[in-house]
Amino acid sequence: MAKRITIDPITRLEGHGKIEIFLNDKGNVEKAFFQVPELRGFEKFSEGRMAEEMPRITPKICGVCPTAHHMASGKALDDLFHVTPPSSAKKIRELINSAFMAEDHTLHFFFLGGPDFIVGPQAPAGERNILGVIQKVGLDAGKKVINIRKRLRNIITKQGGRVIHPVCNLPGGVSKGVTKEDREEYIQTGKDAVEFARFALKAFEDIVLKNKEYVDVIVGDIYKHKTYYMGLVDEDNKVNFYDGDIRVVDPEGKEFAKFKSREYLNHIEEHVEPWSYIKFPYLKDVGWKGFVDGKDSGVYRVAPLARLNASDGMATPLAQVEYEKMYDILGGKPVHNTLAYHWARLVELLYATERLLELAQDEEILDPDVRNIPTAVPDEGIGVVEAPRGTLYHHYKTDDNGVITGVNLIVATVNNAASICMSIEKAAKGLIKEGKVSEELLNMVEMAFRAYDPCLACATHSLPGHMPLEINIRDHETNIIETVRRL
């Protein structure tokens, strides 16, 4: 008897991320679908707007990572107006972006994805949240998390005006410089943030790496996909969040492509399915072969683990040590285990804090010359940054008057859309046998896509995090014959 299983995140009106699993006659998984049931259409309604308003319009794509959109948009405008920001402005932008990456990775590790590990994959769901984390690491440590997140966000508020949807980027620079007084505060925040990141890595080592059961889950086959990886790198092929070239490595870790943001259309194409509002990007030179991994499939992955795989290392000393350690323990590059995203995220947290401190300590950041006024006729611009959840592309075209005539956006999480589908299908296949659905399916499927930290706000507006799930197992006449629920 054919069965259909629906996993609905009950959050957000049984929508905004829905999983449908179809079983064959033998009760094994035939196919699984991860559907995204929402769309807003920024690409269309941005047409007709003044180009300089784009850094204020596009952050509304996502209130969780508005800073990443604000940065990609600012860079796209530099390119569009043919203007280079003064060095100080570039550093201020990167400072803001570093603070953002650090606070966002902190949020994910401690509040959203990390509880799976810190509290434990087998722990009751009710304990796998921030309160469970505080219980495990201690109240003082919990306070540390809240405090550092608040101080890092304060840097964005001071420079960007508002932390939810900053407003400071203009073509050719930023609207506001850094005061001496604020800089002192940023240096102190930077120092404390580096210590905090080291504390987070230590906690990961003590709680996760010293526990064989956890390590087995990380390296297990159920969460493994051999794909291509993409990320921004600097001139030494080190990870960079704000600037550089886009580098892609193949499933064996060899450089497959390295290109400038302006060349992205030569390398990326998007596929549409009628059953989801999300699009599925893939590598143009390999081609769309469906939801499969391997060298012959154009599916690639982005975000922390992908960035580390696509680079030759980290640009700051402490993060480099952690980078090497991760690959030593996991058996060299590239690492294909999806759950290693959590570890990579912490290596990046350390890099973001070290970079934040470097920039805050840089004397040039006090230079009041933070804007160059564009003089050329605007036409077309592309801005690419690394958002916490992956490579983010903003591409605008304007008329001579700087009015938007075309917009294309490839948003961080969307790059991972195909691999998220694949990860879910693989987890389902491993856990559903002959019609028997393990209770664990809920946890395991949740862990599979939480590792990507899918900012569905970007793609769908649904926030990641604790996602109550309900699986309905239906017979071929869609009658529910069994319900499995995770509260």
Add this chain to the structure above:
Amino acid sequence: MAKPKVAFYWCASCGGCEEAVVDLNEDILKVVEAVDIVFWPVALDFKKKDVEAMGDGEIAASFINGAIRTEEQEEMVKLLRKKSGLIVAFGSCSHLGGIPGLANFWNRETIFTKVYKTVPSMANPSGIVPQQKTNIPEGELTLPEFYDTVKTLDQTIDVDYYLPGCAPPPDLIMNAVTAILESKLPEKGAVLAPEKSLCDTCPRGEKKPEKLSIKEIKRPYEIIPNPEKCFLEEGIICLGPVTRSGCGERCINANMPCRGCFGPTKEVVDQGAKGISAIASILGVEDEEKMTEEDTKKLIDQIVDPAGLFYMYSLPSSLLKRKRMA
């Protein structure tokens, strides 16, 4: 005594309004102590049928953010209306339509064509667009209907109060929660923010000349504005005169002009129309008598994209509501 039940819900939004609640930091603990949060999809388990099982009016207050753009959202807010004593429209999208409301310059078809067919990275030779129903060999997959028009919350259900802003600032959120707990709410329909315009509270207000008059319009990227001076005085369009205060002058503090996320002040019906009339009253007034029709047109043409600029946050709530499609 049982604690009052409170709900947070989100429609077509970005998640920023949820971050705003998390940004209450330590104060969130005070809120948790005082009320019983019966659902909050981002943080807590919640099932639609649990809400359906509640008595009418059982939830003391529901805070709803995001605009209404799919059938599911409409259905859910109608259910919440029935079950809640108070409905608070939370944030610009719910209050005014917000930036996603700019989609009302288009409709479903034009948006789908752009997103799924004509963007430059698209490889879609057979022109596939998402369907409400898709038949696959294994069965049928469904998606909710995407409406042609973005609507505000009060165009969908009866709303008691409005918390403005993109996103609402923490102090106004706390004030609103306190007012509800202490039953010190103003008359129904009120916006829970100061009855002043942004100009009244703007740190640059003192230096604003008695009578403003500007000779030409400048776009924000064209000049480096003096951080002490009124933006309008420098020729940069700022919606401060027609926008409600209470935001903490966040954009002004970053040396950027206001774009109106708090919506209009009490006496204004249409924020965009009022904004246009405010600019008209100061632009080129000194030489008005000497100007030919052509001069006037040139001056007006300096305002690029007036519809998008003056209605950036408020198109769905305005008298215009949307563009009429041919």
